[in-house]
Structures are given as structure tokens and as C-alpha cells.
Amino acid sequence: MRARPWLNLIDNQGCDASILIDAPGSEKYAAASKTLRGFELIEAIKTELEAKCPKTVSCADILTAATRDASREVGVSYWPLVYGRKDGRQSRKEAADKYVPMGRESVTDLVAFFESMGLNVRDLVVLSGAHTIGKASCAAVKPRLCKSKPETLDGKYGDFLRRKCRRGDAEHERVELDGVRPTAFDNGYYKNLERRMGLLETDQKMLHDSRTRSFVQEMAREPEEFKRQFAESMRWLGNVQVLTGSEGEVRSKCSAVNY
Numbered sequence: 171m172r173a174r175p176w177l178n179l180i181d182n183q184g185c186d187a188s189i190l191i192d193a194p195g196s197e198k199y200a201a202a203s204k205t206l207r208g209f210e211l212i213e214a215i216k217t218e219l220e221a222k223c224p225k226t227v228s229c230a231d232i233l234t235a236a237t238r239d240a241s242r243e244v245g246v247s248y249w250p251l252v253y254g255r256k257d258g259r260q261s262r263k264e265a266a267d268k269y270v271p272m273g274r275e276s277v278t279d280l281v282a283f284f285e286s287m288g289l290n291v292r293d294l295v296v297l298s299g300a301h302t303i304g305k306a307s308c309a310a311v312k313p314r315l316c317k318s319k320p321e322t323l324d325g326k327y328g329d330f331l332r333r334k335c336r337r338g339d340a341e342h343e344r345v346e347l348d349g350v351r352p353t354a355f356d357n358g359y360y361k362n363l364e365r366r367m368g369l370l371e372t373d374q375k376m377l378h379d380s381r382t383r384s385f386v387q388e389m390a391r392e393p394e395e396f397k398r399q400f401a402e403s404m405r406w407l408g409n410v411q412v413l414t415g416s417e418g419e420v421r422s423k424c425s426a427v428n429y
């Protein structure tokens with residue numbers, strides 16, 4: 171049993187759907203949010219729910235449930251959810267840019283960030299396994315190309331990334347986070363790290379740091395354990411700094427706070 175995640179980062183918010191608020195200066199407009207998608211889908215779910223039971227299901231609960239169900243679709247184990255999250259009334263782009271990891275952090279900083287949310291080193295390694303799907307922009311990959319020592323970056327993979335991110339339109343170019351099986355939700359991310367084919371600097375560091383290495387090796391060896399552990403860590407992630415009772419509200423529209 172873990173302790174309730176505690177808040178030691180004053181303006182760092184948790185699962186309160188603040189990312190969905192569409193207002194000048196909100197998180198949605200942070201540089202860290204540039205490639206986020208799917209806002210319309212969450213709003214469509216909210217519209218249907220509001221028609222049937224107004225002001226009952228929060229946007230934070232919708233996001234949490236949609237994340238669980240999407241994960242199930244790609245083969246992650248089921249995890250049970252407790253509902254009743256309230257939506258926050260604050261959303262500041264500066265907070266997102268300050269706290270969302272961008273792929274250049276040290277393992278020490280990532281461990282501290284996860285611990286501030288009540289998550290441990292194992293959660294850090296397991297949740298990073300989400301990078302078995304999706305893409306990153308060349309801007310996020312550049313530090314890896316400039317700074318990585320040859321012993322931490324496969325030569326051919328490095329050449330491929332340099333070619334891909336050097337094109338004229340490289341600013342808009344995106345690269346698969348899992349360069350081997352990019353659309354399968356599997357433990358390939360960890361196997362890639364062992365091949366020195368992690369895309370982000372932060373990904374590859376997980377293999378080379380003594381605090382995270384054994385977890386990476388375990389996940390690379392045990393594909394089913396990864397899916398089970400991923401579900402377990404996601405369950406905890408969905409409980410981070412949840413607002414309840416009068417701490418928040420149930421929005422009528424996910425993109426705006428109630429008037």
C-alpha cells in the first residue's frame with residue numbers, strides 16, 4: 171500500500187483536467203503541449219454525458235477512463251478505477267513548461283519529479299515504456315544527437331536520425347519513439363535501450379543509470395510483466411493530486427471552467 175501522493179511542488183497540478191482548459195495562457199498553449207491531440211474526442215464524450223446526466227462526471231474522470239480504455243485497446247492489462255475526481259479551475263502554461271519533462275533531464279531530476287507525485291523509480295521506468303508507441307519531434311531528439319557518446323548511441327540508428335532531422339523541414343519532422351516496432355504496445359522500448367536505440371536522451375539514460383538499469387533489464391526480459399506493471403503504475407498515476415469535494419468542480423464543458 172502506498173501513501174497518498176503528497177504535494178511538494180506548489181504550482182504543479184495533478185489529475186484535474188487542467189490541460190483541457192482552452193483559455194489564453196492555459197497549459198494547452200505551453201510549448202510542452204504543442205503536439206497534444208484528441209481534445210475533441212474528450213469534449214465529444216463530455217457532451218454525451220452532459221446530455222444524459224448533467225454536471226455529474228468530471229473531465230478528469232473522463233480523461234482517466236479514456237486513458238485506461240485506450241491502453242486496453244492496445245493490449246495493456248485492465249486496471250480498476252475509483253471515480254469522483256473534481257476538475258481544477260486553474261491552468262497555467264508556465265507551470266506546464268516548468269514541470270513537463272522534455273527529454274533532457276537527468277535521471278536524478280526525473281526520480282525526484284516522480285517521487286514528488288508519490289511515484290517510485292520502478293514507476294518511472296515502467297511508465298517510460300509508453301514510449302513504445304508515438305512520435306517525438308526532431309527538436310526533442312536533437313540533444314541526443316549532439317551530446318550522446320558513441321557507446322550510448324547505435325551508429326546506424328544515429329546516422330538515420332541525423333539524416334531524418336537534418337532535412338529542410340526538420341522542424342516539423344517527427345520520429346518514431348520505438349524505431350523497431352513503432353505501433354505495437356510491447357516491451358520493445360526496453361530492448362531498444364539495450365541495443366542503444368533509445369530515441370530520447372532520457373530514455374537511453376535509464377539503461378546506464380544504476381538506479382534504473384535493473385528495472386529496464388527486467389522489463390526487456392518479461393513482456394507480460396511489463397504490461398501488468400504498466401497497468402499498476404498507470405493506476406497510481408491516475409491518483410496523483412486528485413481534487414475531491416469542494417477542492418474543485420464538475421465542468422459543464424471540458425474546455426472551460428464553470429461561470
Ligand code: HEM
Pocket residue numbers: 205206271272273274275280294297298300301303304305306307308310347370372
Ligand atoms: C519519464 C519522463 C518522460 C519524458 C522525459 C518524456 C518525454 C517525452 C518527449 C520529449 C516526447 C516527444 C514530444 C514531442 O516532441 O512531440 C514524448 C512523447 C510521448 N510520451 Fe513521454 N516522457 C516521459 C514520460 C512519459 C509517460 C509517463 C508517458 C505515459 C505514461 C509518456 C507517453 C508519451 C507518448 C505516448 C508520447 C508520444 C506522443 C505522440 O505521439 O504525439 N511519456 N515524451
